[in-house]
Amino acid sequence: MRLDKFLCESTDLTRSKAKKALHRGEVTVGGQVVKDASFHVADDDEVHWLEERLVSFGHRYLMMHKPAGVECTTQSGLYPTVLELIELPKVERLHPVGRLDVDTTGLVLLSDDGQWSHRVTSPRAACAKVYLADLVDAFDEPARERASRQFAEGIQLDGEKKPTQPATLEWLTPTAVRIVITEGKYHQVKRMIAAVGNRVGTLHRESIGPLSLDEGLAPGECRHLTQDEIEAF
Ligand code: URA
Numbered sequence: 740m741r742l743d744k745f746l747c748e749s750t751d752l753t754r755s756k757a758k759k760a761l762h763r764g765e766v767t768v769g770g771q772v773v774k775d776a777s778f779h780v781a782d783d784d785e786v787h788w789l790e791e792r793l794v795s796f797g798h799r800y801l802m803m804h805k806p807a808g809v810e811c812t813t814q815s816g817l818y819p820t821v822l823e824l825i826e827l828p829k830v831e832r833l834h835p836v837g838r839l840d841v842d843t844t845g846l847v848l849l850s851d852d853g854q855w856s857h858r859v860t861s862p863r864a865a866c867a868k869v870y871l872a873d874l875v876d877a878f879d880e881p882a883r884e885r886a887s888r889q890f891a892e893g894i895q896l897d898g899e900k901k902p903t904q905p906a907t908l909e910w911l912t913p914t915a916v917r918i919v920i921t922e923g924k925y926h927q928v929k930r931m932i933a934a935v936g937n938r939v940g941t942l943h944r945e946s947i948g949p950l951s952l953d954e955g956l957a958p959g960e961c962r963h964l965t966q967d968e969i970e971a972f
Contacts, residue, residue: 740779740780741776741777741778741779741780742761742766742768742773742775742776742777742778742779742780742786743757743758743761743776743777745780745786745793746760746761746766746786746788746793749786749793749794749799750788750791750793750828750829751828751829752788752828757776758776760788761773761774761775761776762774765788765789766786766787766788767786767787768780768784768785768786769784769785770785783966791827792963794963798850798851798852798855799827799832799833799849799850799851799852799963800848800849800850800852800855800963800964800968800969801825801833801848801849801850801961801962801963801964802846802847802848802849802950802952802953802956802961802962802964803821803824803825803846803847803848803849803956803959803960803961804844804845804846804952804953804956804957804958804959804960804961805821805839805843805844805845805846805847805958806824806844806958806959807841807842807843807844808841808842809821809823809824809841809959810841811835811837811838811839811847812835812838813831813833813834813835818841821835821847821849822849824959824961825849825961832851833849833850833851834849834850834851834856835847835848835849836848836849836850836855836856836859836860837859837860837923837947838923839944840926840929840942842941842942843942843943843944844941844942844943844944844958845870845942845943845944845945845952846944846945846946846947846950846951846952847944848947848950848964849961855969855972858972859947859948859972860923862922862923864948864972865904865921865922866921866947866948866972867919867920867921867946867947867948868919868920868921868923868944868946868947868948869917869918869919869944869945869946869951870917870918870919870920870928870942870943870944870945871911871915871916871917871918871942871943871945872915872916872918872928872932872939872940872941872942872943873914873915873939873940873941874914874915874916874932874937874938874939874940875914875937875938875939875940876914876936876937876938877913877914878910878913878914878937879913882936883910883913885935886908886935886936886937887907887908887909887910889908889934889935890903890905890906890907890908890918890931890935891905891906891907891908892905893905893906894931894934894935896924896927896930896931896934897930899924903920903922903924903927903931904920904921904922906918906919906920906921906931907919908935914940917945918931928942929942948971948972949968949971949972950964950968950971
């Protein structure tokens with residue numbers, strides 16, 4: 740694809756503005772400034788416009804450190820949305836890939852590639868999601884063992900046809916747990932914790948499948964995924 744067309748497809752630049760950006764030397768391909776609008780961009784070329792990595796054929800894939808008080812939706816409502824935190828052109832094309840509750844923090848993926856999102860969230864993929872939670876009540880040893888066993892065996896949640904898939908509940912302290920689930924039912928972690936007789940105080944998602952939240956990514960920040968990360972799903 741021609742470089743000027745590539746720029747138009749992956750940003751909000753018009754053809755004439757894309758040509759001006761090229762002329763000003765704002766675009767690099769493989770780290771080299773390219774000013775020629777007819778330059779052919781190959782599939783594996785890394786194209787940057789100013790600080791932004793542009794992804795070929797318009798698809799973009801991001802990880803975000805979601806802060807509390809922000810909603811995983813594309814529609815404005817009571818709370819600011821994850822899209823409002825992203826300073827990229829054509830942000831309205833992106834959607835969150837799966838959801839976290841307003842008060843949950845941690846890893847959220849965003850993309851404009853519906854097929855990829857489906858691969859990540861499809862129940863058949865059974866992608867493992869790892870959460871850290873602080874619980875309101877301290878459990879003694881027998882209660883901790885019982886709760887972990889219930890998670891492993893599956894829990895029948897109200898309003899669900901089938902019990903939850905086997906999940907892991909690992910006790911880090913009497914009130915802090917690491918939870919691994921492979922489904923994405925509505926409020927699943929909070930409902931599972933309620934079912935074993937406790938309540939979630941804070942909830943944070945560490946990872947989805949092979950992707951963990953970057954330690955250096957501050958709440959509210961996001962970054963583009965690498966090609967390897969995109970293909971890992
Ligand atoms: N489970 C929940 O209960 N809330 C989340 O935000 C994610 C998983």
